[in-house]
Amino acid sequence: MDESTRGKLLVATPMVGDFFHRTVVLMIEHSGEGAVGVVLNRPSEVLVADAVPSLADAAGADGLLHVGGPVATDSVLALGDFEDPEAAGTPVVGSIGLLDPEVLDAEIRRLRVYAGHAGWAPGQLDGELEAGAWVVVDSQPDDPFHEGDVWPIVLRREGGAYTLLSTMPEDPSLN
Numbered sequence: 001m002d003e004s005t006r007g008k009l010l011v012a013t014p015m016v017g018d019f020f021h022r023t024v025v026l027m028i029e030h031s032g033e034g035a036v037g038v039v040l041n042r043p044s045e046v047l048v049a050d051a052v053p054s055l056a057d058a059a060g061a062d063g064l065l066h067v068g069g070p071v072a073t074d075s076v077l078a079l080g081d082f083e084d085p086e087a088a089g090t091p092v093v094g095s096i097g098l099l100d101p102e103v104l105d106a107e108i109r110r111l112r113v114y115a116g117h118a119g120w121a122p123g124q125l126d127g128e129l130e131a132g133a134w135v136v137v138d139s140q141p142d143d144p145f146h147e148g149d150v151w152p153i154v155l156r157r158e159g160g161a162y163t164l165l166s167t168m169p170e171d172p173s174l175n
Contacts, residue, residue, distance in 0.1 A: 004030040005125070007093030009143060010037065010134040011154050014168065019070050022151045022170060025118050025134075026079070026144055028092055035120040038068035038077055040143060041150045048113045052076055054104065058111040068114025077114045079144050083107035093139055110145045135162065 010025040025037040048063040049056035055078055056063070068077055078099035082088040085097030088106035092098060099111065120128075128134060137158055143150060155166035 005035070005129075005136055006030045007139060009040075009137045009139045009154060011137060011151065013133055013135060013165075015131070016128075016133050020118075022149070024143070024150050024154055025069075026092065026096075026139060028077075028090075028098065028117075030125065032122060034122050035125040037118045038079060038114045038144075039066070039118055040146070042067040044115070051115070052078075052113055054101075055099075055111065055113050058099075058104070058108050059113050060111075063111070063113065066112060066114045068116045069118030071117050071119040073116035075116065077117055079112050079114065080106070080108045081110040081141060081145065083109070094141055096139075096141060096144060112144055 005027040006029055008027050010027060012020050012023045016023070023042065024040045026040055027035065027037040029036045043064045043066050046065040048059035048065050049061065051065045058080070067073070079092070080088060080097060080099050081095050082097055084107070085091040085095055088097055088103055088108070089100035090098040099106065099108070129136065135155070135158070137154055143154065146153065152166035155162040
């Protein structure tokens with residue numbers, strides 16, 4: 001492993017298919033033992049209030065459950081923007097962290113709930129990065145809470161050739 005991507009965004013390039021096509025993943029952990037992140041741009045049609053009632057108030061009345069990845073989809077991760085991320089759970093980057101379910105009284109500015117997560121075995125993500133499957137970019141506080149498709153937004157923010165890539169239609173064969 002050359003460098004950890006913890007706290008950064010992975011933006012899928014066109015070579016990434018299947019579940020990860022046009023995804024943006026916020027990396028929660030990346031070490032020699034593997035990597036874990038949550039897909040930011042896969043909302044479901046399920047309300048948080050229906051799936052995880054205990055998080056409904058923090059997620060908002062119309063908060064949707066997001067699909068965080070293909071791993072452990074029967075469990076949830078809650079990613080929040082906290083006054084004090086260390087007191088609320090596990091800090092990820094800046095004021096963004098994972099909510100500890102035992103600390104539901106933490107001061108939460110925003111919360112998004114994800115079913116499942118993205119995971120990579122030791123060395124797997126490093127190989128994908130070397131192959132150019134992902135663009136690694138710095139995250140911004142609004143990225144996990146953006147409404148709509150954050151994939152083109154993050155690419156445009158990077159500029160240069162990524163601006164052109166951001167204009168690629170979801171299905172190029174329909175172009």
